[in-house]
Amino acid sequence: MQKTNVFKKLLGFRVSVPFGPTDLVLYNTVLLNRRSLRFEHMHSFFELHLILKGDGILVIDGKRFSAKEGQLCWINPNCRRHVEIYPKTEHEHFVLHFDFIQRKNNESYNLLEYEDMSKFMSQIYRNKIWIFDDTHSCMKIYEMIQKELESEEFAYLANTKNLLCSFLINAIRSMGIQRDAVHTQSGQHGPELAYKALSYIRNHFQEGLTIEETAKALNISSRHLTRLLKETFGTTFNIALLSIQIANVEEMLLTTDDSLERIAELTGFSSAAVMCANFKKMTGYTVSQYRSTPQ
Secondary structure, three states: OHHHHHHHHHOOOOEEEEEOOEEEEEEEEEEEEHHHHOOOEOOOOEEEEEEEEOOEEEEEOOEEEEEOOOOEEEEOOOOOEEEEOOOOOOOEEEEEEEEEEEOOOOOOOOOOOHHHHHHHHHHHHHOOEEEEOOOOOHHHHHHHHHHHHHHOOOOHHHHHHHHHHHHHHHHHHHHOOOOOOOOOOOOOOOHHHHHHHHHHHHHHHHHOOOHHHHHHHOOOOHHHHHHHHHHHHOOOHHHHHHHHHHHHHHHHHHHOOOOHHHHHHHOOOOOHHHHHHHHHHHHOOOHHHHHOOOO
């Protein structure tokens, strides 16, 4: 719980730094558990996972890829993705969402050499996903980021920014590849705001939440929120809400003896019958099958 709260400090914390011939724009940094990882979505920027707990199966555009605890997973833009979650398994991923935006001027920087970055960009799209071992101490950098956020010492966010850049560079080094054509991005409409919307849904799903209430809390229109969720995650408000509700139902089925009526009440469903129907649709299990699954 402490780590999740610590990393919430980075919600909406956007980083933009010169990175070879591009600008690295880091949109979101988050610690995700089994409740969040099963959320199927897509977006138009890169995603990097450090698997902290639990071997797992990443599903990318319908194809399944095995990844082990301690490994890194790089996912390219515009792929539908989620992590398969099985009953009574523990999962935790440290995740970055970012992009490399081509700089309009020709000014050169040495944070990452121009030629190296070009080679890297030319190769990264050969696969939709790259799964590789942490050969350059990304886990240690992650631990340093965590300690920095916990300490809140002078200029801790500035130091966190530097550590996040180091994390990404060392992840690229661990991949063992290089890259050329620069990926450019257009049409981004507030990915930080979309993440805030998702965070709001996670914090209020049990209240019978509506899209109108969520949009009002963010000071935007329902239409704008719909567009944000579609452009950032490739999903709708209702699907995002339902995914979060079902993940919490799973947790309660495994960790409590509460009645179905009580679980439905605590997870924002109008009735146990509605909850059970949606649970079967989302997971393929009935609630009784899921609850009786052996440890």
